[in-house]
Amino acid sequence: MNKGRLEAFSDGVLAIIITIMILEMKAPTGTTLSSLSKEWPLFIGYVLSYAFVGIYWINHHRILVKANCINGRVLWANLFWMFCISFIPFTTAWAAETDFAKIPSVIYSFNVWMSTISYHLLAYSVLSSNHENCTFHGVMFMNRRNMFTFVLYTFAIVIAYITPLFAYAIHFINAIIWILPNMQEVDAQE
Amino acid sequence: MNKGRLEAFSDGVLAIIITIMILEMKAPTGTTLSSLSKEWPLFIGYVLSYAFVGIYWINHHRILVKANCINGRVLWANLFWMFCISFIPFTTAWAAETDFAKIPSVIYSFNVWMSTISYHLLAYSVLSSNHENCTFHGVMFMNRRNMFTFVLYTFAIVIAYITPLFAYAIHFINAIIWILPNMQEVDAQE
Amino acid sequence: MNKGRLEAFSDGVLAIIITIMILEMKAPTGTTLSSLSKEWPLFIGYVLSYAFVGIYWINHHRILVKANCINGRVLWANLFWMFCISFIPFTTAWAAETDFAKIPSVIYSFNVWMSTISYHLLAYSVLSSNHENCTFHGVMFMNRRNMFTFVLYTFAIVIAYITPLFAYAIHFINAIIWILPNMQEVDAQE
Amino acid sequence: MNKGRLEAFSDGVLAIIITIMILEMKAPTGTTLSSLSKEWPLFIGYVLSYAFVGIYWINHHRILVKANCINGRVLWANLFWMFCISFIPFTTAWAAETDFAKIPSVIYSFNVWMSTISYHLLAYSVLSSNHENCTFHGVMFMNRRNMFTFVLYTFAIVIAYITPLFAYAIHFINAIIWILPNMQEVDAQE
Numbered sequence: 001m002n003k004g005r006l007e008a009f010s011d012g013v014l015a016i017i018i019t020i021m022i023l024e025m026k027a028p029t030g031t032t033l034s035s036l037s038k039e040w041p042l043f044i045g046y047v048l049s050y051a052f053v054g055i056y057w058i059n060h061h062r063i064l065v066k067a068n069c070i071n072g073r074v075l076w077a078n079l080f081w082m083f084c085i086s087f088i089p090f091t092t093a094w095a096a097e098t099d100f101a102k103i104p105s106v107i108y109s110f111n112v113w114m115s116t117i118s119y120h121l122l123a124y125s126v127l128s129s130n131h132e133n134c135t136f137h138g139v140m141f142m143n144r145r146n147m148f149t150f151v152l153y154t155f156a157i158v159i160a161y162i163t164p165l166f167a168y169a170i171h172f173i174n175a176i177i178w179i180l181p182n183m184q185e186v187d188a189q190e
Numbered sequence: 191m192n193k194g195r196l197e198a199f200s201d202g203v204l205a206i207i208i209t210i211m212i213l214e215m216k217a218p219t220g221t222t223l224s225s226l227s228k229e230w231p232l233f234i235g236y237v238l239s240y241a242f243v244g245i246y247w248i249n250h251h252r253i254l255v256k257a258n259c260i261n262g263r264v265l266w267a268n269l270f271w272m273f274c275i276s277f278i279p280f281t282t283a284w285a286a287e288t289d290f291a292k293i294p295s296v297i298y299s300f301n302v303w304m305s306t307i308s309y310h311l312l313a314y315s316v317l318s319s320n321h322e323n324c325t326f327h328g329v330m331f332m333n334r335r336n337m338f339t340f341v342l343y344t345f346a347i348v349i350a351y352i353t354p355l356f357a358y359a360i361h362f363i364n365a366i367i368w369i370l371p372n373m374q375e376v377d378a379q380e
Numbered sequence: 381m382n383k384g385r386l387e388a389f390s391d392g393v394l395a396i397i398i399t400i401m402i403l404e405m406k407a408p409t410g411t412t413l414s415s416l417s418k419e420w421p422l423f424i425g426y427v428l429s430y431a432f433v434g435i436y437w438i439n440h441h442r443i444l445v446k447a448n449c450i451n452g453r454v455l456w457a458n459l460f461w462m463f464c465i466s467f468i469p470f471t472t473a474w475a476a477e478t479d480f481a482k483i484p485s486v487i488y489s490f491n492v493w494m495s496t497i498s499y500h501l502l503a504y505s506v507l508s509s510n511h512e513n514c515t516f517h518g519v520m521f522m523n524r525r526n527m528f529t530f531v532l533y534t535f536a537i538v539i540a541y542i543t544p545l546f547a548y549a550i551h552f553i554n555a556i557i558w559i560l561p562n563m564q565e566v567d568a569q570e
Numbered sequence: 571m572n573k574g575r576l577e578a579f580s581d582g583v584l585a586i587i588i589t590i591m592i593l594e595m596k597a598p599t600g601t602t603l604s605s606l607s608k609e610w611p612l613f614i615g616y617v618l619s620y621a622f623v624g625i626y627w628i629n630h631h632r633i634l635v636k637a638n639c640i641n642g643r644v645l646w647a648n649l650f651w652m653f654c655i656s657f658i659p660f661t662t663a664w665a666a667e668t669d670f671a672k673i674p675s676v677i678y679s680f681n682v683w684m685s686t687i688s689y690h691l692l693a694y695s696v697l698s699s700n701h702e703n704c705t706f707h708g709v710m711f712m713n714r715r716n717m718f719t720f721v722l723y724t725f726a727i728v729i730a731y732i733t734p735l736f737a738y739a740i741h742f743i744n745a746i747i748w749i750l751p752n753m754q755e756v757d758a759q760e
Contacts, residue, residue: 382635385581385631388578389585392585392586393589396586396589400589403593452751453752453753455752456753463620466588466589466592466620469592470597474597474606477597481601483601483603484601
């Protein structure tokens with residue numbers, strides 16, 4: 001089974017998901033800044049979900065770059081993960097268009113949570129098909145940052161039902177936790 | 191003729207097809223769970239068609255990975271197959287938006303059936319251009335599972351006219367028949 | 381300059397163009413066959429334009445597979461060609477939604493004609509950057525089939541203003557002229 | 571970190587961005603040339619933004635072709651650059667649908683300006699991760715043409731608030747400045 005085609009297909013799907021979110025933002029009818037500013041919830045939602053999909057694209061790359069064996073289990077775990085991610089534009093639009101109401105925010109947080117679960121299923125299926133790389137396990141799968149993220153996302157579902165904006169703050173913090181170390185990585189190498 | 195570009199183009203088209211189905215789901219206008227639950231037919235339709243396209247993406251990969259010669263006949267068989275698949279978002283949306291009415295369900299089942307026919311035309315054209323691989327024939331083309339699937343899909347067109355939900359049950363069973371062995375495959379290798 | 385990335389980008393754009401045409405077909409509101417049959421102009425238009433883009437994708441492949449040198453002139457000729465092709469979904473939709481009225485059919489034929497002109501500009505720019513392949517010239521550029529196609533497309537613009545359906549017959553004949561030899565090609569090799 | 575996948579993902583996103591702009595042009599309701607001519611602002615906007623994205627696709631290629639080390643900083647600089655570019659269809663549509671009104675033209679020019687800033691951040695991050703290529707610096711980053719473009723784009727934001735059409739003239743001139751040398755490049759090599 002050819003790893004290149006799995007990557008190409010995943011990249012295609014993620015490229016579409018990350019780009020169609022902007023299609024939800026329709027051009028304002030007015031010509032003033034205030035008519036544009038009515039779109040701020042969609043803008044915030046887009047920023048957050050763009051960062052989310054970007055983080056997963058990078059992590060997906062890091063899992064696959066170390067995998068040698070791609071079997072049917074990995075393919076379907078990958079398809080299930082993309083299935084979960086593909087709802088992000090839908091749940092982002094619902095949450096943003098209702099000005100981050102409670103139920104839509106719970107569903108958005110649940111969608112993010114499901115994407116994380118399915119990502120770990122994918123990581124696990126890659127792991128169980130590539131036994132020999134023992135070090136691979138510690139780096140990729142259940143490290144502390146992954147666990148912390150998982151707990152935060154679970155917490156966000158509950159908090160979204162009480163104070164939706166707190167849930168988005170959690171998603172924002174989570175994004176920072178994943179993006180910042182990527183930035184500093186290069187310094188460690190220099 | 192370069193196989194890589196055929197795969198890349200097919201992956202691009204399939205990635206778009208599998209992703210634009212979710213675009214049919216518009217964000218609900220309400221903020222309650224019941225306003226979301228009105229979208230369940232689209233959700234069911236999306237799950238089924240996503241699995242269907244996913245199965246064909248994997249099978250497409252398995253045909254092409256063994257092909258050495260890509261000629262004009264293969265290119266057009268591939269274009270015809272993608273043409274049939276490209277109607278899946280349209281027929282899924284029609285069936286789901288009419289709450290799985292009879293005629294839309296017949297058309298959906300017919301679309302699935304045509305995709306299978308065109309897939310076998312593609313498999314046959316790859317075969318007839320790669321004579322030397324005799325074992326290829328038995329594995330890829332007219333094996334028992336393919337025949338059973340074909341009979342089931344033909345049956346689904348008829349049954350959709352009588353009891354649409356039975357047709358979807360058949361599509362669901364068919365998806366399981368194709369996905370489950372993918373899952374167990376890895377165990378056989380270990 | 382890397383040929384692979386030019387091909388990948390072109391494939392991505394063509395995959396989107398060939399797929400978004402189907403998005404123009406909205407699911408009918410009724411549940412009968414007659415509500416579906418109202419979409420026949422869009423279906424015909426989609427078939428014709430799908431074949432058209434498919435033919436160009438194959439021809440594009442054949443030009444590039446022989447090119448060694450990709451310079452800025454080739455890149456912009458390629459971008460201009462994709463620009464012309466990218467209007468096909470728009471002109472197809474206009475022609476189909478007006479039941480193939482005169483002016484929309486003229487514009488559609490003009491769009492097809494411009495795509496052919498820009499394709500020859502691309503072929504010429506590839507040629508002039510790869511002088512050494514003299515045989516390349518005869519095969520790829522101004523052979524009899526290309527000339528005949530060009531005359532037919534020019535004629536179609538005029539005829540579309542008088543009897544639109546004749547113009548579509550011409551487009552259909554042109555598609556056959558390009559697809560049939562692809563089919564028979566394999567027989568010649570065997 | 572694999573450069574190929576970064577290129578493939580970027581190509582996918584840019585292919586979608588450059589193509590979905592045409593989706594903003596809805597088929598006219600009438601069947602006359604005058605009903606088509608009402609779409610001229612969208613056509614002008616599309617031409618300009620298509621050229622803009624095309625220029626950046628070529629430049630993006632030229633940066634990456636010389637990069638050996640792709641680290642987290644480069645990945646996020648690339649994601650941020652694509653984020654800025656992904657607003658081009660939205661701001662183009664707003665500017666065109668309001669017949670190039672003042673505020674939408676300012677926002678469009680600002681979007682173009684941000685895309686340039688983020689592109690230089692990307693170029694800088696590639697540079698700082700590939701120290702050894704000293705000549706790379708002069709060619710790719712802060713040369714005279716880049717500086718001139720940057721000043722022009724900054725000027726366009728201000729002028730758009732006074733006379734929007736002047737801003738588009740500036741964008742048009744800028745496109746020429748970048749496209750023409752690409753055309754002549756081949757002559758220099760011959």
